[in-house]
Amino acid sequence: MVEHRHRLREFECLRAVVVTGTTIGAARRLGISQSAVSRSLSQLEARVGRLLFLRRSGRIEPTAEALRLNDKLDPIFETLADIEGAEWVTPDAEPLRLIVPPTLAHHFVISRVARFLKENPGKQLQLDIQATDVLVSGILELRYDLGLTSGMIQRSGVHLVPWRRSQVVCAMPTGHPLSEKEVITPHDLEGVALIEFLRRLGTRAITEQLFARAGVHPKQVAETATNMAALELVRQGLGVTLINPFPLLTSGLDGIEVRPFDAAIFYNTSFVLPSGRPPSQLARQFMQFIKLTTPLDKYSEPV
Template sequence: MAEPRHRLREMEALRALVTTGTTIGAARRLGVSQSSVSRALGQLEQRVGRTLFLRSAGKIEPTAAALRLNEQLDPLFETLALIEGAEWAQADEEPLRLIVPPTLAHNFIITRVAAFLKQNPGKNLQLDIQATDVLVSGILDLRYDLGLTSAMIQRSGVTLVPWLRSHVVCAMPKGHPLEAKEIVTPADLEGVELIEFLRRLGTRAITEQLFARSGVKPRTVAETATNMAALELVREGLGVTVLNPFPVLSVGVPNISVRPFDAHITYDTSFVLPAGRQPSELAQQFMEYIKSTTPADDYSEAV
């Protein structure tokens, strides 16, 4: 019969791997080697008689049994945290480590960070601005407490909390022929110069499938990675683009007209948190502040 402390190490390894999504992240969080994490998980799987993680092509995904067990461990680790006290006792004094992609940062978050800190003197917030892939890896490795993104993320180890849903729009230069339409349809883009997003981005696959189903072939004249870049190309008269209106188009952009696009495409803007961890009190306060200060627009609604 294993000693209780050995069982606790196994549970810690399970929790760390579910939370971080990688053995590297789990080992870093626990301060042990990757082999120690793997050994503890193997012992735990043998003890419970269940496969807890699926390993394929270098990826590790928790099974439903692992997620249920991790949820059942919440009271245990909450009690241990109260006993040890150190991390939670200092939580209010620690800064909120926030990470946001460039478009959301420069067009939405920075002004709200300033306003939030003015309303909460004594609080500290660290804002990093990075691409979404860096955001996800940073949340997984617990280098950040909270992220915000409108990207379509499907990754174990992070929890998405949607708070705003926006409907796809078509943006065009002022004076474009499509400006005369109240709603732009996929058929309207047949042969039209189109600024697309790069193929590595999830939105590109969605629009390509939409055009294929509609039998429509726009004329792609440029591809880019960000909404801001796409809109600058539109403003230069290069063509039209189909994109998420939040946050750039929420208040309008000079020399650009916007029309609803007739397609069932929505974008969720979400808070990103490490899976299995409750947000700190400061993170919860900031999330509520963001939700309460987001202005209404014609293309979005609260989730």
């Protein structure tokens, strides 16, 4: 029994270092000394006969073997969490650091955060609202534990966990001539006033390629960076836009009509995590809560 307790402490230290990235952070998480963490890691490496961490200039990085071992420990510690409450897995004093782009935050996430905290008294959460490029850099630098975005991210160092899928639609002012059609095709936009997204955003390249293949030339009247700005310009009668309907359009917007757009342009709304680091217990709990409390709508489906 004594040996088993020692092994459990070694595994606790491994998981804490993988999550926090430092022996100091692991020591704070577990409520023990930094030297005790280092000693447990050395004992575990000797026991398994593998190098589990690379130690360089005061930094400690998990090896591939450490990450695989950590993954195998997940069910063990999740079971212990269920049995004991597992205050040591994610202490209430350590909030979930969440980052979300403005549109997703104001039209979906904030209300879920409020409900999550009401249903989980004692849990803490820090919500930052930033553009997707800031979100990615923050996750890479481990300044945040979890992000949510519908952005088309292709970046090493971050891990995307899709949970909602939607397809592009055409939004237009109420009474627009195209509202007489049930489905909008690329050719319907020939010469039509179009509100585009900035070139640095992934959807812009996709729509430009689509129009080029179809030989269509919409009339670009404005460019913007956010879905909400595009829809407000549409509401003001400036033109139409091609947009991700989730979550902005799921409940409808006054002054705007929506039609399906005949193009295979899909959006994944995803959780964003740092690669190689398992989410904390609190992050997993919040992710599951989001999945379970997302209402059904006609524009998106669970992944």
